[in-house]
Amino acid sequence: MSSSDVKADLASAVAEVEAQEAELVLTTFTHEEAWRLGVRLVELATERDLPVVVDIRKGTQQVFHAARPGTTPDNDSWIKRKVRVVYRFGASSYLMGLRARAKGTDFNADQGLLFQEYAAHGGAFPVHVKGVGIVGVVTVSGLAQQDDHALVVEALRELVESQV
Structure with a gap:
């Protein structure tokens, strides 16, 4: 795949x-x-027999947390780091990582943030309420980052549709 194809794929993903x-x-x-x-x-x-940890925050309060078989305490560390990205930048952890890659930069180096504290990898998604803004974060950890992100999007889409 050529460099222009990679850039186009990243732009499309963003x-x-x-x-x-x-x-x-x-x-x-x-x-x-x-x-x-x-x-x-x-x-x-x-x-789907997926080894994931699910974490939901309302404000800074953790209101849901569940770990499936095949996960480890390391997944909890990933969750904390992804959540910090959402709260700091107001966008999903996946989007922030994609934007950095699209610019040809490393998210942590570009932002001057420690990787041990911030992870711009897929899986943490802001919970937006119309007229209010971001009120929480829903996070999945355990799969490839695009799959963590996709699982969150699938479930959030169901919730949005149920509110219509």
Whole structure:
């Protein structure tokens, strides 16, 4: 694959994730909705036998956390680092990593942030409420970063559709 093909693929991925963030805006995000979202992510992971950890935060409070077989405490570390990216930059951890790669830079070096504290890898997605802004973060860790991201998007899309 040529360098121009890679740049085009990255630009396309950035645009796709930006569109997802614009689309996946909730009308509310209660503790009950956070719980249902977490349970749905665990159900999807169980149906597909995926080794993931699911974490949902409302503000800074962790309101849901579940670890499936095949995960380790390292997944919890990844979650914390991905969540920090969302709260600091107001965008999904995957989008921030894609943007850096599209610019040909390393996210952590470019931002002057320690990799042990911030991970711009897929899986943490901002929970946006219409008219309010970011009110939380939903995170999955355990798969390839694009798959962590895709699982979160799938479950969030279901929640958005249920609120219509």
